[in-house]
Amino acid sequence: MTDSRLQSPAAARNRQPILEVLRQVLPDNARVLEVASGSGEHALHCAADMPSWVWQPSDPHPRALASIAAWRQQVSLPNLAEPVRLDVTDLDSWPAAPFEAVVAINLIHISPWAVTETLMALAEECLMPGGVLYLYGPFCRGGLHVAPSNAVFDADLRRRDPRWGVRDLEEVIAEAGRHGLTVECLVEMPANNLSVVFRKG
Incomplete structure (x- = not known):
């Protein structure tokens, strides 16, 4: 890309199955808040396919926010909101x-466990009754x-940052349960990934 748009091979592979x-x-x-939107390609794909959804992309990193904004300018989808800076742990x-x-999408294993804890707590607060928290x-x-391959990936993550790592599904489900x-x-x-759908009671 000659502009600010980023492209992710992983997003290209998994965006349709996720959708x-x-x-x-x-x-x-649905009004959807996507945290850690990265390049913005999932936001673009979902908003284009489902024009009745209002998709709010977000990310803490300036380069990602610039990419999301550039993709949004390129396609001009009325239901794709302007990206906002969101750090999960910054209430x-x-x-x-x-x-x-x-x-x-691809957040909780590339972040400290505190991010998962805060994500669950704030999802409880900001979701409508019956709302969905979706993890991939x-x-x-x-x-x-x-x-x-997941074991190799986990070892690589922990080498990069000891606070990162592939999360145990039972621990994630238990943490979600503490927040309704x-x-x-x-x-x-x-590619040995999983979609986990939580519903707010």
Whole structure:
């Protein structure tokens, strides 16, 4: 790209499978907050396919925010909101609620566990009753990796930052439960990833 738009090979591969899950669990007129939107390609893809959704992208990093803004300018989708700076652990940076969904794609394994804890707590606060918290990424199950590639990825993450790592699904579900979020479904995704859908009771 010659402008600020970033491209992610992973986003290109997983955006359609993710969209298919979201279409099954979200209402037609959902207001969606995406945290850690990265390049903005998921926001673009979902907003283009579902014009009745209002999609609010966000990220803490200036380069990502510039990429999201550039993609938004390129396509001019009325339901794709201007990106906002949001650091999950900075309570003041969260936009005004309520939302029908909070979406976090490839976030909780590339961040300290405190991010997961805060994400759950604030999802409880900002979701409508019956709203969805959607997580996508790799997970352990019962402390065991589901594939050798996930074990290699986990080791690489922990080398980069000891606070990072592939999260244990049972621990994530337990943390969600402490904030009134019940796991509704688990969907196996390509490349040994998982979609985890929580519903606010």
